Amino acid sequence: MKLAQYAVIFWTLGLLAAAELALEYRAHARGWETLLFGGPTYSELPVDSPFGPTPDYPFRSRIVPREKPPGVLRIWVASASYGEHIFLPADQIFPVVLEDELRERGFEVQVLNASRASLTARAAVRDLELVAPAWQPDVALMYHLSNDLDGLTARMLAVRADEDAEVVIASERAETLAPTAEAAHHEGQAPWPTRQARRTTLYEQAKNQIGARLTPARMLRDQVPDEVADVFEARAADFIDAARALGAVPVLVTFATSHPPGDPDLFPAGYRRNLYRHNGVLSVAGWRAGAADWNRRLARLGASSGTTVVDLAAAVAGHSEFFIDFVHFTPAGHAQVARTLADALAPVLEELRAR
Template identity: 45%
Template sequence: MRLKHFTLLLWIALFLVVGEVALEYRAKSRGFGTLLLSGRGLSGANNTAVTAEHGFGPTEDYPFRSRVVPVAKPAGTTRIWIASASYAEDRRWAASEIFPVLLEDELRARGHDVQVLNASSNAYSLATAAKVLHEEGPRWQPDLVLAYHFSNDLDELAPRLLAVGGGGAPNATESRGEGPDGPDAAANTDADEGTPRTEQERWITSRVVEATTAYAQAKNQFKARIVALRILTDRLPPALLDALEERVEAVHGEARALGADFVPVRFAVSDPTSSSGPMPIAYRNNLFRYNSYLSEQAWRTGVDDYNALLVELAARDGLDLVGLDAALSGNGAYFRDFCHLTREGHAAAAKALADQLEPLLAARANEEGGE
């Protein structure tokens, strides 16, 4: 066939491009950065969004979304490594507004010489956290390793452990948006399961594949509605908790290998089991955009099960345990969806963590002073 016979293909391409531009224009007019119309370029002067605000990472030499510090650790400084996901990376807010940075500010204000390395990234899980710690940890020499994870591990593990997907395995690298309310929400997207990529690589991939407004809109329109029609599981299978335990232990093992203290962090959510009534529909839709197999009930009880697991592990292994659940869970002002924080939530999280870490830091200081 000759090229002239393929005008149908060209028309289809034209419609897709026009539709894309129109949607992006709409998004742009609402204040979102978009694939084609925003200044979120990958090079030159427009690269500021990727490298974040002045003084904060990630940069080429500094892979963390926190205040840039040199690799060499000053004597007497305690380095706190925060291994988390979008909850702590949270590109919705400026770097100066997210809880790892606020935690550093809070602890310094209380007289502690600390540096917080925010090794959190969208879609990271405990499995990824262990890898990143293994690869980057020796260079940055953390003293405390805080692991704040749950939902991404749940989403990774559930399809396999629920033995679904007989007609073909579900895609393990589903896209993951940041929030329910805009094209920008889907811009920060996934890394392959357990495979950390550089910030630049992730951004390029997300830009090409996922940040397309039409694609993101289509996903947003359909996925949560479809998942709501499924037979969903109401309780985490025991094997899933076993797998979570293995993952927590893997991060613990990496921290121990670096000579750092491992501090698991109990998970906080907008709607814990104690809260009455169903989750707000927007939150539930957002939950179902990420998780395709567990019901709202399973999510709530799953968080309880996971937090109980951390308590058990901490008791068994003699670990210090901190948590954001008591301070944050169930407080609507602190959450912008089912697990991501508002500005107020980040501030409250930083304060809660500082309160709980202070005795640990004091104890460490005493130990070092004694030595």
């Protein structure tokens, strides 16, 4: 091969490396894990910032001592990126605003914001079991759905020909957060260069941007099967049990979206692409119908188990001014979420305070 031909290869590799470096720096600055820069980080906080997280305080909320002061009620908020929202100042996200709202109503409360991007309801249960006991929450609130809907449908509906659907369902019902042995086996078969390539930001961007545009050409499902919804309901029931095992009052929250089923507004193209980036199995109608069904299941579970259910979907869904995308809130949205939660939590806290 001539030197000029090598030059083309080297220039191509160099451009790809430069693009990868730029994309990884951008992703790292936005709080995502990358191959070169490692795990997610928050923007630099002032030394005297009253908010976490810090090495000793894992919550994105006001820093409080581990030991709970007498007369104080602690609220554990288990959510995902909707509650963490690292692109907003901490004092604008709903867990922190909720604390402010309840204090204005005369309640001595501390909110522990255990929300982290990409978490599922199953991870929320594990956090309650492993992390929460040291912090002694009096109320444990769960606001999850979209990550479970995306993850469960991807795993349970996109079943390979060599997998048994019943085995997949059983593995998703399991308590462990580790990948199934079969999934680990298949991942281990991939060559090391392939596994590393999949970790690059270039790969993720190409998969997301190109895949989101190709997904609508597939045969997408317009309905989430009951057996998939059963797993999410089981996770919510596990959260209730884990909270009560701690001596905390469990609270479930229905999931709100910018465009619920039946919304007459045209579903924005950008929202559609973003939904397909995370879910390549369901149609938009299927996703929205599935979320509505899962919210109904939360309400039924609350009624059958004697658990408070906050119907956040009824309060904020469909209000475009409250959303920056399909599922994440604007500052005004966070404020409305906090008010809605405070209205529902006030009688719960009154009862706890009277004990």
